[in-house]
Amino acid sequence: MNLEQVNLHLNAYKESNQILDAAKYLIRNFDLEHENFAGFAFRDELKNDGLLLTAEGEIGEKQIVKIPRNLFDFDIKLVLNMVAHEMLHVRQKDPNSLVEDKNEREFQAYYEMLFHKVFPQIPELSPFYIKQFGGKALEYYKRMGEGSELQQKYAEQKKEVEELISVQP
Known part of the structure; x- marks a missing residue:
């Protein structure tokens, strides 16, 4: 549709x-x-x-x-991405797939808004929102703690986010 x-x-x-x-x-x-x-x-x-x-x-x-x-x-693309963000949180808080750390949950959800790995059917955001939500992802990455296990776990995704933001008009 x-x-x-x-x-x-x-x-x-x-x-x-x-x-x-x-x-x-x-x-x-x-x-x-x-x-x-x-x-x-x-x-x-x-x-x-x-x-x-x-x-x-x-x-x-x-x-x-x-x-x-x-x-x-x-805008419908923004709405769909925001709803998908929250529906990822619903999954993260499920006892069978629990993600306990708030910074990790938020990083994953903002990453999803940018790359649509869990929900590939969600449309891409405009460059303005890609930069905005990419910045949010990096903010939560930073909150994980310098050199922490979580930062190490998401180091590659962080690079992907930085690269995506850098090519936006």
């Missing part, structure tokens, strides 16, 4: 004020579902036109992804 068709469906959901159903439509149609996902709920919108989604719940328990009501006012 192309993004134009997806937008038509999302607009129909928006007109009926069925935002949570629209989000469910996305995870079904882009194969993002996971057994550790408990559903969507609303969170407050950001005042500065920013977009924030969160996966909430205790580590090892089912996760609720909180979305703002204005989620579908943003």
Whole structure:
């Protein structure tokens, strides 16, 4: 299904004020579902036109992804990448595939937004967002601790991120 068709469906959901159903439509149609996902709920919108989604719940328990009501006012590629980011957190917090360190979880999720290894069906971001989310990935890499085991584990991915950012217009 192309993004134009997806937008038509999302607009129909928006007109009926069925935002949570629209989000469910996305995870079904882009194969993002996971057994550790408990559903969507609303969170407050950001005042500065920013977009924030969160996966909430205790580590090892089912996760609720909180979305703002204005989620579908943003570019569909950005929305899909942000939803995929949170759905990766849902998987990371599953007892069968637990990633305990927050910096590692965030690095993995931002890396996924850039390279789409887990969710290859998610569209590529614009150069602006590649730089922005690449910077976030590097920030979480830095927080892992200079020379730490985690940094060593992700050294190659860090290089990939740096290289990707460097070639963006």
